Amino acid sequence: MSTVAIDLSCVRKSYGDKIVVDGLSFAVASGECFGLLGPNGAGKSTIARMVLGMVAPDTGKMTVLGEPVPARARLARARIGVVPQFDNLELEFTVRENLLVFGRYFNMSAREVEAVLPALLEFARLESKADARVAELSGGMKRRLTLARALINDPHLLVMDEPTTGLDPHARHLIWERLRLLLARGKTILLTTHFMEEAERLCDRLCVLEAGRKIAEGEPRALIDEQIGCQVIEIYGGNPHELSSLIRPYARHIEVSGETLFCYAPDPEQVLVQLRGRVGLRLLQRPANLEDVFLRLTGREMER
């Protein structure tokens, strides 16, 4: 097995006049978790579909698990597990039947599916639900079943399109924990997300996208240090323009987004001193995160 799981080079895709993916190149190493981070409409899902051979690029070259895609995408898909953005489980089937039917799509016999079933159910924490209809499961359980289903062919690579969108925090943390377990087992993960926290927690490296274009790439910590590299003070509830001229001498950089002012300050104390005594202001001092990186790079907050 090659050490490069996914290799995209100068990939471009447009629908009519609308460019969805614009000359994108990146490589995902075997065993790493690579994130595609960007707002809705940045092209994340299109890229995930391209990797699976479901969308053909207009130009550019793609190799996935050593196979040219889309020409031989089927052979790549045999070793890929997919967690789609929207659940597409068989609602009228039981948990067990879902896994059996999906195993058959990989040419597995009923016996082969039965052999891996206990481990998959345990992984998804659905041991007691094997014979429950999927329609009766909670949202978090369905997502975990989708994850278990993606593992049925013991894939080398997992492609996950917004795996925790729409889940409550508890269910989300459970999925994150499961994903870390998979990474520890040596799986490669391509993850699309618009959750900064998710990207920061899980990804070894990530690619920040806007309008189909790569605007930054690297390790989450390194990106934050490189682009921001200091504390952040969020200021609500004043006139952003007046405030920004007041604190500008003490700030490395200031962004205004809506009614919030983001002040990137190497010495936050000095900024806070300037604002002391002003009524009606709410202040929040915190370490920089990917949200700030995105704001810095694009001049706007992520839409959710």
Add this chain to the structure above:
Amino acid sequence: MREGYAAVMPANAYNWVAVWRRNFLAWRKVALASVLGNLADPMTNLFGLGFGLGIIVGLIDGTSYIAFLAGGMVATSAMTAATFETMYAAFARMRAQRTWEAILCTQLTLGDIVLGELAWAATKAVLAGTAIAVVAVTLGYAAWASIIYSIPAIAITGFVFASLAMVVVSLASSYDYFVFYQTLVVTPMVFLCGAVFPVSQMPSAFQRVAGLLPLAHSVDLIRPVMLGLPTGGIGLHIGALCMYAVLPFFLSIALLRRRLMR
């Protein structure tokens, strides 16, 4: 571009079976209702027209009208079962249920899915067509052995109409389009193709049109078998039906690729 189409064709000779088995499992859960639903309509036609009109019509080509009608109803019910299974159920699996989307993430191709759906629709056509034949045989309008010989013709009829409906599915943006296909194509075929009265009663221009329509070839294969008469032009009928099964099959894959994989 050609490479793109090659990648979505059926990958091998057996991948489609997994899709067929998925549909079989889903059907098993609602089998009773499904069978009754499929049988009620052709059965009503057979008895309603057979006994009602039969009295007025008398003999056709030396047989009773209901015996004449039985072969036509077998072909018609196969056509209807395959058409509806593809237009409504397969369309739902493509759209609302997202079943195809899930399958496309596995090592199956779009062609494998389409082939599995057609095979499944043809299976339902065999069930529906054979059930009518069994009723006709039980009432003494045909011989038991004729069922065995009819089944291949019923199966290919199912494939043909599943394949044609799949083209409609690949073009339809909503269920409303299916009504057009049903009222403008499927229903007229019942009357044009000799299912309820002999083609020879129509003006010669209509007879020529009927010769081009798939249901006419199905009726011409199935009715003589059920009446125990010699079948003429078997090669022509089977050839025409094969063409109607295969060409729309590939056309629908190409259209579905444009629709789903862009």
